[in-house]
Amino acid sequence: MQQKQFPPNPSLEHLKSQAKQLLKAHQEGALDACQRIRAFFPKLSDATEVEIQNAAFGLQDAQLVIAREYGFASWARLKEEVLHMEGDTESTSAEDLLFQTLRTPDLTQADIQRAEDLLTADPSLVSVKDEDGRTPIEALASRGLINFGKERWYRPIRQLYDIFREHGAATNVVAAVLMDDREHVETSIRNNLEVLKQRFDLSRQWRGISLLAIAAGCNRIEIAKILIEADPSLVTEGQDEGKAPMDLLVKPWHHSAFDAEPRKPFYDLLVENGAVPDLGAALAIDDWQRAGNYVVSSPQLLEQQFVCGNQIKFRPIESAAAYGREFILGLLFTVAAANEIDIEKDLASALTQTFALDVTEKLLKTNQPSASVITNALVFACEVYQPEKVRLLLKYGADPSASVTAKFRYDVAQNLKLGDDGAHTCEMSPLFLPGTNTLAAETASHTYEMSPLLVAIGTWYGLREAAEALEECLEVVKTLLEAGADVDRNYRVDIDDEILELTPLTYTQKLASLFPDKPFDKIIEVLLRNR
Template sequence: MQLPARPDLAQLKKQAKDLLASARSGQPAALARFRVLPAFARHTDAQLAALAFALHDAQSVIAREHGFASWTALRERVEELTLEFAQAAAQFTRDSVERRLGRAERILTLFPDLVARDFHAALAFGDVATVARGLAARPALATQRGGPLGWEPLLYVAHSRWAEKHAAGLTATAKLLLEHGADANTSYLHAGDPHSPLSALWAASCQARNYPLAQLLLEHGARPDDGESVYHAAEHGDVEMLGLLAAHGAQADGGAGAAKWTNTPLYFILGHYAGLAFDAKVRRGARWLLEHGANPNRVCYPEKSGETPLHAAARHWDGAMIELLLAHGADLQARRRDGRTALALALLHGRTSAAEALRAAGADEQLSPAEQFLAACMRGDSAEARRLRDPAVIRAHPNLLAEASPHAAAAMLDVGFDVAATGGMGETALHWACFTGNLAKAKLLIAHGAPLDLRDRQYQSLPLGWCHFAFAHQPAPDGDYLGVARALLAAGATPPSAEELERWEGGEEILALIADFTRSPASAPPPPPGLK
């Protein structure tokens, strides 16, 4: 079945709802249509009649009948086919700078002359001829903010995700803009924050990863120590880009950026936890920074924590990272403003291998009784934690459960830590277990009564929403996101509404899983052991 030239999304939604209603009323013809879905292809009439189909199922049927793998793909295609030219140009430009090149390409097939007719689309595509015509007619366009994001033209070029295919065109376009007065240091404000300008160099070097364009900007005076580029190139482990920035004067300790943020690139990237999506990249970036002069003893946030990079590594990383820092001169006896050493922090955050590496290097630390209690909790020593139990310490550290391992979390729950305690975003430990795909911890928290349907304050998202987002966009290497989603649903988590699900991008496997649980319990996948 083909879509009409001007499809109506509202009508397709109505078709899905009508199909669902007919299936639920037992109409054989409606039920038979669900066999287009692989999960039901071999179901008998009786088996189909026994299922309590979800709206997601009906929408998937409509999508399959029109030749699309998912409702999301169908919806996006309908949106593309119903765009007017101005809308299409704006959407193409946004997609080109926001990592959605598939949709940008589909829009180009619908409007083949789009880039030739729209100045901002040409910027994002790297069509130097169109940009040249625009500048010839109106030279002021080179520095005039505009387009769908209200940026100066150079920022659309720098952010363009067409770099792999059109690097030469994008670089030529940027050169033309610079020749017409564009500022290589132009920027825009992150979330409107006047203290957080994001530069064209950062966009080219850390977002688009466009090396020729980054070099062009640097040659035209872009500041390499802009407080972002070295930080995020190191975060990405992009040693080639770090080398390019350094060749134009960037400092491994961040230069002026470090003075602005009162931290360094090394300290910043060590704020990531080991074992997450950035793990290998951060290790590569840390090694480059240290080999190029980063100071492992630079005190960061002197008015707050007064930590060095070694302190950050002790809180978040492992013995290998500690050994790397020590090999480059990190002072294992340095103390934070509160007097704690790296060893104390490693013990208090359950970083066993980090603590072992520090002790092997000669570190020694006497913990207070309260600290001994926390250390016992974080290493999962239940007997010692019960012996040293201190209710005042538990009340003073309500959010520590979020960073504990499953073994440590079990000990902490045993001595009275609150499974429903929330962090700065209104999130619980269960939200973070979902975000990291930590099935063992999620099951433990659920078994101890963690709230399944609490929405955080910042994103207004359920734990299941955190699970889906990370699975679709930033999965931890060893995360079991489908297992976590099953555990949540099996324990009674409320599935998101159909309207909310429509806003979720990607992660079709979790969407299908939610649809499974919306049907009759008999048809849902079995829950994980221990959650029956």
Template sequence: MSHHPPVRKLRPQPDLDQLKRQAKELLQAFLDGDPAAVTEVNAFFHGADPATFALHHAQLVFARSHGFESWPKLKAHVDGVTVQRLAGFVRAGDIRQVEAMLKVRPELANMQMSYGDEHRPLHFAVMNRQPEIARILMHCGADARAGIHPHRDATTAATLAAERGFDEIVAIIETEEQKRREALSGPDTAVTSVQDDLSSAIASGDESQAFAMFQADPSLTVASDRDGWTPLHTACAVRNPALVDWLLRHSASPNQPGKDGRTAFDLAAMGRRTIQPQQFTAVAGLLRQAGAELTPRAAAALGDVEWLSARHAEGRLQNPITWSSGGLLTLAVRHNQPEVLRLLLDFGFDPDERIRSGEGEQAAISQAFPLWHCAELGRLEMAEMLIARGANLNQHVDSSGSPVYSAFSHRQWAMVDLFTRYGGIVGPDTAAIYRRTDIARRLLEDETGGTLPEGVVSPGRSVAADLLEFGCSGGAPEIVRLALPHLDWPRDDPRWFRYLARSLDFWNHIPWLYAANQELDRGTYIDCFLQVLARCNPNIVGGFGRTVLHEVAAMGDHVTEEEAAPFARALLAAGAHTNPRDEILGSTPLGWACRWGRLEVARILLEHGADPIEPEAEAWARPRAWAEKMGHAGIVKLLVDRGA
């Protein structure tokens, strides 16, 4: 029997008395041997024994299944100690309330508002220029390098503070990050921000730069960067045998824990790059020779069923799942260890490896990691093993799609056949991105005829809406043409923003994307855009006050100047305004074009009346200020010629 531990979500305005009753019901069900209760308890409580399992244990399990560390944390959330309230006190500048909330739940300092809103309390402290609150949040573990979708690099708290010239907050961030490096590296190690540069060099594969930095400062071999990773951790994550060997011969500790307690061996197993077995075997051999202790992740990657079985027999084997990498089952798949996968499934581990992000009613669930990677890698035997144990073919791994999507996007056609035979569905997202008009038409017909299988679209969505979104993203004008008549939204409906913006993705032409199709026509995205634009107000506003014209000014580097320009012209011809300011960067579309270096878009905006000076703006948010600080000389000249 496969085990699927429930992942609970709180209802809006949860009632603590009701939650207490539910915890009591869980306790009684576990003591009665109810299979679902036993599964839930075993998933969240190690070594549960009915003879000693009490109410406080049941409350702990209940809290963890809701995504909270403990029952007191769950109770605090119900009592209003939430990240949303904390952010409200930050915006209000109420230091006393901020400190009081963080005393109860310090983890709120680094929590985003929700899955769909990546603002963190530190963002508000920076934008409101509140240095003392920024200091408090940093002291409690806030990450100043976490950005906000869809422009994360431009919207980290550290970047916002630096680009605004808030030097006092920049100093606070740097001081607190330095304290973290020192705490992680030990008392006798001199550490600086150079560690962060070294980590970047190793991660990017710049081996010569890394060795040059080690030669200049040998103490770097044992120092941690601001995230808690030593050079050995990073070298293992990219599976670089030469660097790993050198570091181990120069005092690097093979068992030093890093972030979340993960070791270098864990990172060698989990590294997100494509696994080259020879590289991993070489790195693993070097680590073991140096005395590295096995971990569950390392043992799963190495295929060490005896070690895993022994830990399970001792009651000490758990399955640590991360949002981006899955857990032990995913590692067994990625490292092609079918016997490990079979063993873990026999132990009762969740074949979908579900995990949540966030808490309360806004929590999001990601699942289906193992099967998604089976599809990616064409592991048919392991896929059938997972399906037989109840793995879900149509659930999604965060924003990476379902296992069926993975098979389709990786051109694993035998896997597509296997999945469809077992009920997997090529959904509207897959059909639209890959411009499969035949599948799109059939899905619309099934929805209209009432024969669409359950789960093909998310609750509250429709086939037409999904086809439109992903048809725009994938540059499929025929599919967009099919979908639009099924949507009767008014011109000012804010949902239109999402679909206009998706046409700017140029998804199939992102150079680094595994799922891209470079051979497809690049000229179709503007067609999709124009079709949607004809149905809506060009001044629709999206998240944090940005317009579609803002988004055109920040299109990805894989989109050329010549390709971006028609989108700006189309919006302006339809009546798009040039003066709205977004809520994070405080800038107009012209300001965005100056920040992101979109010379032609800037020129078009100026030709349509955009103010090159913007005297009413904050000094740091004016077009010329952006162009100068980002080093875009051509745009500076353009602005100067216009009187800026």
């Protein structure tokens, strides 16, 4: 998404209003807001729209997006520029600097040191509140569940939490669970048993959940033991609403990012204390014995959908493939064959969804999918930059120059579907149709022609802007070219409401002219060398 031109006479109040409008749009689940957040909020740059809609996103986050849309690294820098342009030399307050630091997407040791220096200079900052009415510790605790479930993101947050506590900051029980502050959790229970009955809101998706469910979401097993000992009924609390601890343990995480091994002890703890995981949870955590027992006793489960990672609904074969559960997948194949259950469409979806090479090869060898199904999987592998899977699919006959018809323009290639006639269609187009803010509903009558090569090129622009993503993009592009992808074939592409006949090369050159700050020249070099 292109940066905006900063106005010659900016108004800080107007810019604040823009941030509030963006926040409101995010709360309403607006698609345009999701696009803007993905493009300009680094923490969510790789997130799906569902993840963005469900993410904790406050006013200061919205202000950061507005700042980056105008080319500033932070809201503080934007504010300084506005004040400078207005002739006001007022500097950013220590309070603003503190909260800006706390909202930094990828916290570094320099950020932690800056926060500690500010607290040392002014101890009263431990209790100040931001524009959302949150203290520094409450702001830290609102950073989103994913930050507390991934160790590399959680570690600096916990360091800051400890620094604030050392400086006398008050905490609360939700923050204590997220931060693995066992002492405070035990004290809270001892002082007020009713806290075990309370329900809390973590995000728009996860509202009204128990402390044990929060502990499950961020895999705090020692906290969980404390809570279960105090109130064993918490283990099954919320299961009728899909908000039980077992749900939070496995379902907020996209299958591509889910790591079962560190969560298996928590899963076992819940089962030992009365939790009954459904088939979706058993597949996610790789509990092959339970999954096998379920489908052997009730084969019809193979035709049902289960909520899996990131709230995506999959049938069991799709889910097993998505999570890379090769052994379980074999069991499901056996049950399906024994009971004459048609799984052809599941296998096609499984080939597209899996990120595991061993599962990919098993599906290709065992089921001999059609060329259309294989090419469909190729398009998604190009969208998510899986060069090894791209090579494997090409080896089994995927067409590197296949024509893909895309409808609409805002979503990613995982919505690519295979029609009954074997033709590729998109319910919603990938991000490889750039340069527009038009919503999908406004372009429902249009279709656009793309290819795996254009998907790889355009996805990098739309979804991933980090340096390492460019290298992944180049590797996929080179792999397609080595397989014979046609650089000179024309495709009908929509750019800024203009339908153009473009080849992969001229498409990339067009993007380079529209977005000169992006290194499309690297992709052009590769294309030119392989003409």
